[in-house]
Structure formats: structure tokens, C-alpha cells
Amino acid sequence: MDLFMANKLTNLSKNNPLTKPISGNPHQSENPSRRTFLKCSLAGGALMVSAIHIPAAARTGSNESHTAKPVRFPLLAIHADNSMTLFNCRSEMGQGATTIQAQYLLDELDADWSLLKQVEQAGADPQQFGPQNTIGAISSFLGWKFHRDAGAQLRQLLVNQAMAIWQVDAESLYTQNSYIYHRPTGQKLSYGELAGLLKDTTLPEKFTRKTPEQYTQIGRSVKRLDMAEKVDGRAKFGIDVSLPDMKTAVLIRPPVAGSQLISFDAKSVKQQKGVLDTFSIPQGVVIVADNYWHASLARKVANPVWNNSDFSNSSSHSLMQTFRGQLDTPAQKHNERGDFSTQLANAASEQRFELHFEFPFITHVTMEPMNCVAWQTESQLQIWAPTQNRNNAKQKLQELFELTPEAIDFNTTLMGGGFGRRAQEDFVVEAATIARQVSYPVKVIWSREDDIQHGFYRPLNAQKVSASVDDKGQLQAWQHNVASLSTKAWHFSLEERDTDGGDWIAYGGAEISLYQSEHFSCGVTLNKAPLHTGILRGISHGYTNFSREVVMEELAKKHKLHPLQYRQRHTDNERALPVLTKLRKACEPYEQQPNRKLGYAFGFEKAPKGPYQYYNAAAFVLTRSNNIWKPEKLILVLDHGTIINPDGLLSQVEGASIFALGMLLHNKITIEKGQVQQTNYHDYPLPRFGSQIPIELHTIESDAWPMGVGEKLQGTIQPAIANALTSISGHPITQLPISAEILQQHQIALD
Amino acid sequence: MIKLTINQQEITTQADPEMPLLWFLREEVQLTGTKFGCGQGLCGACTVLLDGKPIRSCLLPLAQAKGKSIETIENDNIPELQALQAAWLEHSVPQCGYCQSGQLMSATHLLQSNKAPDNDAIRSAMSGNICRCGTYERIAKGINQAALELAREI
Incomplete structure (x- = not known):
């Protein structure tokens, strides 16, 4: 009998931001009708452990979905020569998802790392398609049980079989480096040899x-x-995929979001060198040519005419004005407790504090621009996509083109960066739409200009944090209001799309705080616009936690308390406190010195129930020499659960700090008359070599569920740096990106 | 008809002479290690060596490579590149890896022209190559280690 894992995975998905967005979301409803279990089989001499995933519709007997058939996806194969193949069921963008799966499996299996000879991307065969989306730092988290259980059960199966073959008891056996040993006689069998002798591949129910x-x-x-x-x-990224007779396509998309094509000059386009075909699809004007260069040259003569949407009356400036006006009268309220309004009205003026914040649209600019290869053959729609979200992308194709899962061969490639942009399926849908109109394989390549002007932007937003404190500075009331754009129309999960839960990514983090306050309120107003919005590394915590941490730092200073002590006084969370304590200790050597200034911040996520949680804190140290302030160090303390790969964690931390600098100092998309104004790296600059900051990393020893890191530090590193600047300038930073004038004025060298 | 040398191999082509070298490398001779990042010479992902100098291949028309010698990331016969690749593995430099071909070609030229680059020289040589994953700290370590290894071999 297969081991039934339904409960474990159901529990997981309750707290999994992928299936249901995240902490404290009052709108989420759990869909309990999923289950996944493990199965072992022998195929071509290899012992294979696979996951069998039964989608919801199959279990309820509903015919509404094509996805109703159970699907199998392999995890690991042990070959006769004792080598192993890992089937990567996540998307790899350099975050280490592939390697972490192998660490989980091989550790529990007691396998020899050097015998892991191959990694294959699962999902090439529709029968091997499972829940594989890679968003929200999920690989280390979900694999923690799933992949470890697979390894542990496989090992137990091998042990049980060896007991039967040798007619010995369990105590006399041990496993090590892909071998099983009989201690008294010194007999041994490799896992590969043992696989060839297996009579029964039923995974044992009892294992440890x-x-x-x-x-x-x-x-x-x-x-x-x-x-x-x-x-x-x-390394083959999506953009490197090449098929015989493949052509290259570019797409001219409407400059104003939500606009429709009226006409374009197909005749002129067709006369251009190398052009093979041109036509329109709902997303814009398609030009297919023999190569990318010719396709991109032909864009210049297409002269598309658009029926501009109402969004052409909007600018980022006008939107921000609207948002500012909504902060006092939020449309929705979340997690209200106590009576915030009365409390604030009755507080003396010196006990009240308020700051307004503004954050720009920003975009991902993955180094590899969006691209996708699609080929509609007679029997199948074949896709090669650098996607974080293959399940959704495939499901969307099934729905749009009324295809069965078997009619789509979906291949996931390496990705040149993701950061949330590749959670959207738009670039896959475009390529498939084009491929269904031509007889050859086609690769759609986005230019950098396409990428910047047609992104899924982290939404522009305004915030207001109001607080009142008692005589000792202790919080009495806390209100965090957010006005922004609705995100639900493009939510990365099809299940959440167009539901209220899908709006969580615009304000998430504002509605839950670890800082104790008797009166609490989170007010949210979200506005509709046709501009695509989405998740970007750090999601809404990148800005909601920024505001909270700037306010906490200001309140601490106002009451002449150490900013970390002030935070400690406001929480009794048993994982937050050790993080804050450790950071205080690590900062001591740098504090109270004339030529050093520090800023601090704390960050967390905590699902209402279950293990999806992390806690971290940062301090940024600036030092002055020759009257110039320079970054000296970023000190970080992390409790992100069990650490799977220490050097991998450090590389994620390093990358996260550079990414944070980009958001703090550079990243800003502006919109005029409905059009994105930025086009390429000259007007959307990024941190370059030389911007790296020395990092001092401390971790809390923990056996809790592991959490990813790179995505989870944005909401902490950014306010820590901002608060350090404030400690020099005296003025809290409430708008990003930080203007160069502020840095110049206070002689701070930060790039 | 254009003749050029790529990784020590002579190639004659009838491809469009206005096509940027990047797309010739990627689409005509399938050397896809050189990457498209911006098409404007701003990010450095497409960096190759042209007669030993680092250039942005997304901006250079194929015609201008006529009679020249091109070195790309696929070249396995450049001592500086080999030393850098070993150091890159040792320090686990790449994350997504997309920009690394360009980073490595810029660093190769640096070590070919400066056996012991100081921090300023490294910064100056590498500031044209963007890494969105933020691997700069490890790139610096990789360059320093490769320089040491090369000095040891002489």
C-alpha cells in the first residue's frame, strides 16, 4: 500500500503562500481536496520513487476540469550501477532549489553525494506533472517533509528487502554512502544491486x-x-532553446495598458528583410522572421494604431494623489481590535505619532528577458518556458485552448532570474497563441524595452502609520493604512485570481504585527487599473514592513530608548526575541562612537497556524572618514528555521543586500499618459560592481521548518539602511527611492 | 561574404552584415553562451573579446568583425578564463548564471592586461557588467583568486 500523505500536505498547504496567500489573510479558504502520496517502482532496472498527485476534481468525481487525472512525477531514480538521477520538480533560478531537494533526499536515503550523476527537469512528460510552482521561497519549505519522507521511505524499503534476502534482523544492518551492510558478516550490497533483487516495491508505512x-x-x-x-x-536557459526550423517572433504590445489594436501596416512589415509572417493576436502585433535581428528591425515599420484605454488619462503622479486622499478613509479594514479612533483622539499630542510613506512602481528586470518557445504539432502543443509557475501556465493553456493535459508537452528550462516576474504566465500564453497560428516552432523574445514597459509591476502605494503611546513610550494604538492598486486580476495563482484573497499581495504585512498594541487597525483601499501588477521579491512586505520599522525606530528615538530594546519591549514572541537579543549583542562594538551611525530593523512572517514563519533583524553601520559617511557593514541575524546549505544561505543574503540597494536607491517606474516612461538600464539603473557591502551574518540554531532567504530579507534590509541614514540626517526616510540630493546633502557615499 | 575567426576557428558566412555579432553567435553558429540582456551595450551580458578587447557584441555589426578574432565563453583554451572558471566554481559565484559569461569575459580581459589588479582596477573593469542576483562580492573573490593562481603558475 502506498503511504498516504494527504494530511501532511493538506496541513502544509494551509500555510503555504502559494496555494493560499499567506499570513492573516481573512479571505482565504482552504481547498482540502488535494492529496499527494509517494510510490516506488522499478523501471528499466532503475528503482524510482515518485509522487502521485491527485487533483481536486478527480477525488470529488467532478468532470469540470481536464486536470482530474492523477499525475505522477518522479523524484529520484537509483540505477543498477548505483548512480542516481534527481528529477528536479522546482524551477531553478540560482536560488538552490535543485540542490536542496537532493540534500533532503540523499540525506535520508544515506546515499553517496558523488553518485548523484544526473539532474533532469521533471515535467517534460505530461504524466510527470505535479505541483511544482516555485514562488515565495517555497522549495526548502515544502521539501522539508516531502523530499525527506521520500528518501527515508526508500531507505526503509531497501533495509526491509535486505532483511528478507539475507534473512537477518534489522539491528544487524546499517546503511552508509549508498550501500547496505550486514555488520556481523561484513556482507554488503549497493543500493543499485539491491534494486535489481527487489521482489516488492511497496513503500513501508513504518519508517523514521x-x-x-x-x-x-x-x-x-x-x-x-x-x-x-x-x-x-x-547552461541552457529558455532563450537558448533551439529547434529545427524554428523561427523567431517579436510582439508589439500596446504602450497604454488595456488598449486595443486598430490597425498596423502589415504590408510594409512583410517587405522587410527576413520577415516570414505578421498578424495580430489579442496581445498585440506579431512579427515572425528568420532571426531575432530581422524581426526586431521590422518593428520599426509596423506603425500600429491603438484605441487607447482610459488609463491614458493616468500617470503615476495622479495615481499617487488619489492614493494619498484615500489613506484617511479606507475601504476595507483588517484585523481591527480595540478602538483605535477613540484612543488616538484622546491621546495628548506629544503621545501621538504619524508618518506618511510613498513607494513607486518597480519592476523585476531579470537579466534574461522574457521568452518562450512554442510549437503546435499535430498531436501536441509543445512548450519550453523559463517559468516559476509551470502548473498555472499549463493550466491556463488548457483552459484557453480547451486542451487535455496530455495535449501539452510542457518543458521548464533554467531561468535567468525570476524575482516573481516569471510567476506570471503571460509570456507563455503569448508564445502558444502565436504557435497555434503557424506551422513551425517559434521562439518569442522580448527586448529589454518590452520587458521594462510590459512588466508586472510591484504596485505604486501610499501608506500612513499612526500610533499613540503611553508615558513610557509603550504602544497603545497602531494603525497602518495602505492605498494602492488591486492585484487580484493578475494574481500568480489561478485559484486566487479575481478573488479578494488575490489582493493580499498589495497590502500584506500591514495587517499583522508582532508589536503589541491594545488597539490595532489596518485599513486598505485598492483601485482598479489595467496596468499589470504582481509580486516582486519581498512582495508587499518590502514596503509594509519598511514603514512599520521606520516608525518603530522613530518612536524609540523619541523616547530615548535603544531601537532594538524598544522592539524587544513590544513583543513576547519566542522566536523574535532571541533574534533581537543576538543583534543587540552583535551591534555593541559599533555603538556609541562618534564616527559611526547605525540603523535597525526587524522582519517576520508568521502564518496564523503552522510552520510557515521566519524572523530576522538587521543593523546597518555607517562610518565617517574625511567627512564622508560610508557603509561599513550590514549585520544580520536570521532565524529562518533549519539551515540546509550554509553557503547557499550566505549567497542569498549577499544577493538580497544588493537587490535591496537597487530598490532603495534606484528603482522607479513612472507613468505618463498611461505609458511606462523607462525603457532600458540607462533609465532604470541597477546596483553595479562596487556596491557590495560587507556582511556579518549570524544565525539562530533551530530545528524548525526551513524558510528561504533571498526573498524574505527585502522588508528588513531596506528599513535598516534607511534608518541608518536617518540617524545622520535626522529626517526619517518615507519615500523610495531615496533621492541623490539627500545623500549628497549629508555626504553619504552609498551606491 | 564575411570571414572571421571564432575561438580559433575560421568561419565564412553570408549572414546579414548588419546583424549584431551577438545574434550571429547565438543564432547562426549556436554559441549560446553569450547572452542577450539589453541590446544597448548597457548590461555587459553579451561581452566577448574582439582581437583581445572586451566589446558588447549586441552593438557590433557582423561586418565590423570581418577579419577579426573573436573569443567567447565557449573557448576552452584561454589560461586566464580557465583560472577564472575554476575560481568561480570554488567560490560558487553564479546564482541564476545568466550574466556570468559576460562577467567572465570582462574578467578575462582584466587579467590579461593586469596580472595583479587592485580593487579599483577590478571595479573599473567590472562596472559594465550588471548582475541582478548580486554576486559582486564573489566575483571579486573569484578574480583575486584567479590572479593568485595564475601568478603561481608562472
Whole structure:
């Protein structure tokens, strides 16, 4: 009998931001009708452990969905020569998802790391398609049980079979480095040999997972499996996929979001060198040519005429004005407790505090621009896509074109960056739409200008934080209001799309705080616009936590308390407190010195129930020499649960700090007459070599569920840096990006 | 008809002479290690060596490569590049990896022209290559280690 894992996965998905968005969302409703279990089989001499995923509709007997058939996706194969193949069921963008899956599996299996010879991307076969979306730092989290259980059960199966073959008891056996040993006789069998002798591949119901002191791979800085191919040009990203007779297409999309094409000059386009075809699809004007260069040249003569949407009357300036006006009268309220209004009205003026914040539209600019290869053959729609979200992308194709899962062959490639942009399926849908109108395989390539002007932007937003305190500075009332754009129309999960839950990514984090306050309110107003919005590394915590942490720092200073002590006084969370305590200690050598200034911040996420949570804190140290302030150090303390790969964690932290600098100092999309004004890296600059800041990383030892890191530090690093600048300038930073004038005025060298 | 040398191999082509070298490399001779990032010479992902100098191949018309020698990331016969690749693996430099071909070609030229670059020289040589994942700290470590390794071999 297969081991039934339904309960475990159902519990997981309750707190999984992918299936249901995240902490404290009052609108989420759990869909309990999913289950996944593990199965083992012998195929071509290899022992294979797979996950069998039964979608909701199959279990309820409903015919409404094509996705109703159980799907199998392999996790690991042990071959006769004892080598192994890992089937990567997540999307790899350098965050280490592939390697972490291998660490989980091989550790519990007691397998030899050097025998892991191949990594294959699962999902090439529709029968191997499972829940594989890679968003919100999820790979380390979900694999923690799933992949470890697969490894542990496989090991137990091998042990049980060896007991039967050798007619010995369990106590006389042990496993190590892909071998099983009979201690008294010294007999041994490799896992590969044993696989060939198996009579029964039923996974045992009784098995044990390792305890931390038994780990061999978990907690080890193993080299990432995708590293070697990334230094010599061999790595194949989506844009590198090539098929025989493949053509290249570009798409001219409407400059004003939500506009329709009226006409374009197809005749002139067709006369251009190399052009093979041109036609329109709902997304815009398609030009297909023999190569990218010819396709992009032909854009210049297409002269598309658009029926501009009402959004052409909007600008980022006018939107921000609207948002500012909505902060006092929020349309929705979340997690209200006590009586905020009365409390604030009765507070003396010196006990009240309020700050307004403004954050721009920003976009992802992954180094690899969006692209996708699609080919409609007689029997199948074939897709090669660098996507974080293959399940949704495939499901969307099934719905749009009324296809069965078997009619789509979906291949996920390596990705040149994701950061949330590749959670959207738009670029896959476009390519498929084009491919269905031509007889050859087609690769759609976005220019950098396409990428910047037709992104899924982190939404422009205004915030107001109001607080009142008692005589000692202790919070009495806290209100965090957000006005922004609605995000639900493009929510990365099809299940959440167009539901209220899908709007969470515009304000999430404002509605839940670890800082105790008797009276609490979060007010939200969201506006509709046709401009695409979406998740971007850090999601809404990137700005909601920024505001909270700037206000906490100001309140601490106002009451002459150490900013970290002030935070400690406002929480009794048992994982937050050690993080704050450790950071205070780490900062001591730098504090109270004339030529040093520090800023601090704390960050967390905590699902209402279950293990999806992390806690971290940062301090940014600036030092002055020759009257110039320069960054000296970013000190971080992390409790993100069990650490799977210490060096991988450090590389994510390093990257996150550079990414944070981009948002703090540079990133800003502006809109005039409904059109994005920025086009390329000259007007949407990013931090360059030399911007790196020395990092001092501390971690809290923990056996809690592991959480990702790169995505989760944006809401902490940014306010820590901003608060350090404030400690020099005296003025809290309430608008991003920070203007160059402020830095110049206070002689701060930060780039 | 254009003749050029790519990674020590002579190539004759009838491809469009106005086509940027980047697209010739990627689409005509399938050397896809060189990446498209911006098309405007702003990000450095398409960096290759042209007669030993780093250039942005997205801006250089194929015609201007006529008679020249091109080195790309696929070249396995450049000592500086080999030393850098080893150091890149040692320090686990790449994350998504997309920009790394360009980073490595810029760094190769740096070490070919300066055996012991200081921090300013490294910054100056590498500031044209954007890494969105933020691997700059490890790129610096990789360059320093490769320089040391090369000095040791002499």
C-alpha cells in the first residue's frame, strides 16, 4: 500500500503562500481536496520513487476540469550501477532549489553525494506533472517533509528487502554512502544491486526520519548542482532553446495598458528583410522572421494604431494623489481590535505619532528577458518556458485552448532570474497563441524595452502609520493604512485570481504585527487599473514592513530608548526575541562612537497556524572618514528555521543586500499618459560592481521548518539602511527611492 | 561574404552584415553562451573579446568583425578564463548564471592586461557588467583568486 500523505500536505498547504496567500489573510479558504502520496517502482532496472498527485476534481468525481487525472512525477531514480538521477520538480533560478531537494533526499536515503550523476527537469512528460510552482521561497519549505519522507521511505524499503534476502534482523544492518551492510558478516550490497533483487516495491508505512545529529547532507555547504554549467556557457536557459526550423517572433504590445489594436501596416512589415509572417493576436502585433535581428528591425515599420484605454488619462503622479486622499478613509479594514479612533483622539499630542510613506512602481528586470518557445504539432502543443509557475501556465493553456493535459508537452528550462516576474504566465500564453497560428516552432523574445514597459509591476502605494503611546513610550494604538492598486486580476495563482484573497499581495504585512498594541487597525483601499501588477521579491512586505520599522525606530528615538530594546519591549514572541537579543549583542562594538551611525530593523512572517514563519533583524553601520559617511557593514541575524546549505544561505543574503540597494536607491517606474516612461538600464539603473557591502551574518540554531532567504530579507534590509541614514540626517526616510540630493546633502557615499 | 575567426576557428558566412555579432553567435553558429540582456551595450551580458578587447557584441555589426578574432565563453583554451572558471566554481559565484559569461569575459580581459589588479582596477573593469542576483562580492573573490593562481603558475 502506498503511504498516504494527504494530511501532511493538506496541513502544509494551509500555510503555504502559494496555494493560499499567506499570513492573516481573512479571505482565504482552504481547498482540502488535494492529496499527494509517494510510490516506488522499478523501471528499466532503475528503482524510482515518485509522487502521485491527485487533483481536486478527480477525488470529488467532478468532470469540470481536464486536470482530474492523477499525475505522477518522479523524484529520484537509483540505477543498477548505483548512480542516481534527481528529477528536479522546482524551477531553478540560482536560488538552490535543485540542490536542496537532493540534500533532503540523499540525506535520508544515506546515499553517496558523488553518485548523484544526473539532474533532469521533471515535467517534460505530461504524466510527470505535479505541483511544482516555485514562488515565495517555497522549495526548502515544502521539501522539508516531502523530499525527506521520500528518501527515508526508500531507505526503509531497501533495509526491509535486505532483511528478507539475507534473512537477518534489522539491528544487524546499517546503511552508509549508498550501500547496505550486514555488520556481523561484513556482507554488503549497493543500493543499485539491491534494486535489481527487489521482489516488492511497496513503500513501508513504518519508517523514521533522521534526527539532526544524524544529518550528512542537511546543513552542509554542498556545491550547487547547477553551478558547473554556468561558468562555461553550457547552461541552457529558455532563450537558448533551439529547434529545427524554428523561427523567431517579436510582439508589439500596446504602450497604454488595456488598449486595443486598430490597425498596423502589415504590408510594409512583410517587405522587410527576413520577415516570414505578421498578424495580430489579442496581445498585440506579431512579427515572425528568420532571426531575432530581422524581426526586431521590422518593428520599426509596423506603425500600429491603438484605441487607447482610459488609463491614458493616468500617470503615476495622479495615481499617487488619489492614493494619498484615500489613506484617511479606507475601504476595507483588517484585523481591527480595540478602538483605535477613540484612543488616538484622546491621546495628548506629544503621545501621538504619524508618518506618511510613498513607494513607486518597480519592476523585476531579470537579466534574461522574457521568452518562450512554442510549437503546435499535430498531436501536441509543445512548450519550453523559463517559468516559476509551470502548473498555472499549463493550466491556463488548457483552459484557453480547451486542451487535455496530455495535449501539452510542457518543458521548464533554467531561468535567468525570476524575482516573481516569471510567476506570471503571460509570456507563455503569448508564445502558444502565436504557435497555434503557424506551422513551425517559434521562439518569442522580448527586448529589454518590452520587458521594462510590459512588466508586472510591484504596485505604486501610499501608506500612513499612526500610533499613540503611553508615558513610557509603550504602544497603545497602531494603525497602518495602505492605498494602492488591486492585484487580484493578475494574481500568480489561478485559484486566487479575481478573488479578494488575490489582493493580499498589495497590502500584506500591514495587517499583522508582532508589536503589541491594545488597539490595532489596518485599513486598505485598492483601485482598479489595467496596468499589470504582481509580486516582486519581498512582495508587499518590502514596503509594509519598511514603514512599520521606520516608525518603530522613530518612536524609540523619541523616547530615548535603544531601537532594538524598544522592539524587544513590544513583543513576547519566542522566536523574535532571541533574534533581537543576538543583534543587540552583535551591534555593541559599533555603538556609541562618534564616527559611526547605525540603523535597525526587524522582519517576520508568521502564518496564523503552522510552520510557515521566519524572523530576522538587521543593523546597518555607517562610518565617517574625511567627512564622508560610508557603509561599513550590514549585520544580520536570521532565524529562518533549519539551515540546509550554509553557503547557499550566505549567497542569498549577499544577493538580497544588493537587490535591496537597487530598490532603495534606484528603482522607479513612472507613468505618463498611461505609458511606462523607462525603457532600458540607462533609465532604470541597477546596483553595479562596487556596491557590495560587507556582511556579518549570524544565525539562530533551530530545528524548525526551513524558510528561504533571498526573498524574505527585502522588508528588513531596506528599513535598516534607511534608518541608518536617518540617524545622520535626522529626517526619517518615507519615500523610495531615496533621492541623490539627500545623500549628497549629508555626504553619504552609498551606491 | 564575411570571414572571421571564432575561438580559433575560421568561419565564412553570408549572414546579414548588419546583424549584431551577438545574434550571429547565438543564432547562426549556436554559441549560446553569450547572452542577450539589453541590446544597448548597457548590461555587459553579451561581452566577448574582439582581437583581445572586451566589446558588447549586441552593438557590433557582423561586418565590423570581418577579419577579426573573436573569443567567447565557449573557448576552452584561454589560461586566464580557465583560472577564472575554476575560481568561480570554488567560490560558487553564479546564482541564476545568466550574466556570468559576460562577467567572465570582462574578467578575462582584466587579467590579461593586469596580472595583479587592485580593487579599483577590478571595479573599473567590472562596472559594465550588471548582475541582478548580486554576486559582486564573489566575483571579486573569484578574480583575486584567479590572479593568485595564475601568478603561481608562472
